[in-house]
Amino acid sequence: MPVTDQQHEGQVEGGTPAPVVETLSVEAFDPAVVRPWKFHNRVGSGMDEASIEALAKSIARDGQQQLGLARRLPPGGTHAVEAIFGVRRLEACRRAGVQWRAEVRDESFSDAQCATLMHGENAWTENVSPLENAVQWKAMIDAGLFKNQSALADELGCHRGTVARAVRTARALFAERWLARLVRPVMHEFTGRAADRLADAYAEGSRRAAARRRAAALEPGAVPADKLYDALFKEPSAEATRETLFERRVGSAGRGAPMVAARIERDGAGGFSVNVRPHEQSPAELVELVEHIEGLLATEAAEAAAVRLGRRLIGSLSAEEARTVDRSWLEGCIWSAARASGLDWDRLRCAVVAEVLRTQREGWERAVVRAVGGADADTSGAQQSV
Numbered sequence: 001m002p003v004t005d006q007q008h009e010g011q012v013e014g015g016t017p018a019p020v021v022e023t024l025s026v027e028a029f030d031p032a033v034v035r036p037w038k039f040h041n042r043v044g045s046g047m048d049e050a051s052i053e054a055l056a057k058s059i060a061r062d063g064q065q066q067l068g069l070a071r072r073l074p075p076g077g078t079h080a081v082e083a084i085f086g087v088r089r090l091e092a093c094r095r096a097g098v099q100w101r102a103e104v105r106d107e108s109f110s111d112a113q114c115a116t117l118m119h120g121e122n123a124w125t126e127n128v129s130p131l132e133n134a135v136q137w138k139a140m141i142d143a144g145l146f147k148n149q150s151a152l153a154d155e156l157g158c159h160r161g162t163v164a165r166a167v168r169t170a171r172a173l174f175a176e177r178w179l180a181r182l183v184r185p186v187m188h189e190f191t192g193r194a195a196d197r198l199a200d201a202y203a204e205g206s207r208r209a210a211a212r213r214r215a216a217a218l219e220p221g222a223v224p225a226d227k228l229y230d231a232l233f234k235e236p237s238a239e240a241t242r243e244t245l246f247e248r249r250v251g252s253a254g255r256g257a258p259m260v261a262a263r264i265e266r267d268g269a270g271g272f273s274v275n276v277r278p279h280e281q282s283p284a285e286l287v288e289l290v291e292h293i294e295g296l297l298a299t300e301a302a303e304a305a306a307v308r309l310g311r312r313l314i315g316s317l318s319a320e321e322a323r324t325v326d327r328s329w330l331e332g333c334i335w336s337a338a339r340a341s342g343l344d345w346d347r348l349r350c351a352v353v354a355e356v357l358r359t360q361r362e363g364w365e366r367a368v369v370r371a372v373g374g375a376d377a378d379t380s381g382a383q384q385s386v
Contacts, residue, residue, distance in 0.1 A: 025104045026067065031094035033080040034070065036087045037114065039140055055092035064089060068102035069117060071109050084114045085121045111145050112155055119156045130192035131173070131183075134166035141167065165196065172199035178215045182228060185221035194226050201233040210235075242267050246292045250280050262289050264296065272296060306372040308341035313357070313371070319364035322357040330354045334371075 068086020073079055083090050086102055093100040105114075119133075137152060146152040153163040173195065174180045179202060183190075201207055211232040223231045243266045249258035261280040265273050276289060316337065322330065331350045334357075338345040345353075353371040360367040 026101065027070075027104050028099035028101045029070070029081060031090055031100050033078075034090055034100055035073075035079040035082050036090070037071070037082045037084045039111065039115065039136055039143075039145070040083065040085065040087050040118070052088070052091055052095065055088065056095040059089070059092050059098060060096040064093060064098070064101050068100060069105070069114075069121070070102040071105045071114060072107045074107060085118045111140075115140060115145065115152075116155055116157075119158075129188045129190050129195075130166065131170065131187045131190040131195045134170040134195070135174070135187070137163060138167045138170040166192075169195050169199040172202045175202070176212075178212050179232075181220050182215060182218055182223060182232075183225075186223070186225040186228070189225035191226070194229065198229050198233075201229060207233055245272075245296065246289070248281070248285065248289075261285075264289075264292060305342040309337055309343060310368050310372045312337040312341060313368055314365075317357070319360060322364070322367075323360065327354060327358070330357065 066086070066089065068089055069084040070081035070086075071084055072081050081102070081104060083100075083102065084105075086100070090100045140146055141149060141152060146155065149163045149167055150160050152158075153160040156163075173183045183198075201211070214232050218231060244263060245266055246262070246264040247260060248262040250261040259277075259280070260275065262276045262285070263274070265275075267273065274293060278286060281289070313334070316333065317325075317330075325333075331347070331354045334350045334353050335345060335347070338350070356367050356371045362370075
């Protein structure tokens with residue numbers, strides 16, 4: 001039998017009325033007639049399969065040790081009450097096949113009053129995350145339950161700055177689907193600091209595009225809450241992505257472990273670094289190192305090879321010389337300049353270029369631009385282009 005709310009008014013000496021004493025109603029319900037309150041904050045905390053099963057076994061063995069809070073619903077509906085808090089216990093009771101016990105308020109009890117009581121319960125419920133509370137507060141404000149953030153803070157007894165920060169974080173983390181799909185499955189794991197850090201990174205619009213690309217490769221729930229910032233927004237350091245392109249070690253048994261005599265590395269930003277101990281290497285080894293460096297530079301500067309060739313041709317030939325010198329000599333000059341510029345041209349290509357330089361139908365600079373592959377370039381900029 002439920003304990004009914006009662007008010008007792010007694011008498012003390014002198015006829016003064018005794019203070020009113022209120023006893024709350026505690027009732028047991030079939031979980032089938034109980035629905036969660038729309039603003040409940042049990043989105044993820046403790047709602048995983050293993051946790052619910054463990055609680056269900058405990059309740060089946062020892063009974064429900066902690067009451068929930070319910071509010072009556074208008075008669076005639078599918079549900080008799082809604083669970084303000086104790087949603088996790090409600091689900092565990094459903095699985096254990098027992099009734100759910102709760103303190104019951106009547107339907108006139110407002111949502112704002114329910115929010116206050118739930119916030120009080122959350123203050124000592126450790127496994128409700130700050131982000132879950134933030135999402136609940138945002139939902140209440142969006143629904144018009146409270147006029148603004150200040151009204152919510154005053155009702156709950158929170159600092160206004162705390163509420164403002166929490167609501168801002170909740171809005172940011174669920175603003176776009178690509179981020180929300182990764183946050184939602186692990187929102188019960190978030191500390192306040194981790195949630196704020198992720199929201200701050202999202203607020204920097206310049207970082208979103210790269211984060212969105214990284215998010216596409218991640219599965220919801222696969223990245224823990226405390227790792228989401230690194231997975232989405234942390235740029236890999238140059239040191240972490242350093243690649244060794246060439247290394248030579250020297251040393252003998254009497255000198256301990258071999259030491260690095262020469263090393264060429266590429267960092268995450270695309271730059272190169274060369275460390276060398278010349279006195280630890282033979283002349284032939286130094287020549288090999290130089291060849292490696294020259295090869296890297298030629299590869300990196302391949303797109304500029306035509307520019308280098310054009311400059312060499314203009315520096316070594318005049319328009320008149322190109323017209324009058326022996327053709328074979330001109331082809332040899334072109335071949336030599338092409339090799340020095342990093343271009344592996346054959347004899348036929350050199351002959352074609354020689355013909356362009358000899359005829360100069362559109363002027364000398366234009367001929368050079370055409371010769372090195374820039375026939376569509378602007379003649380006025382030919383001197384600068386080459």
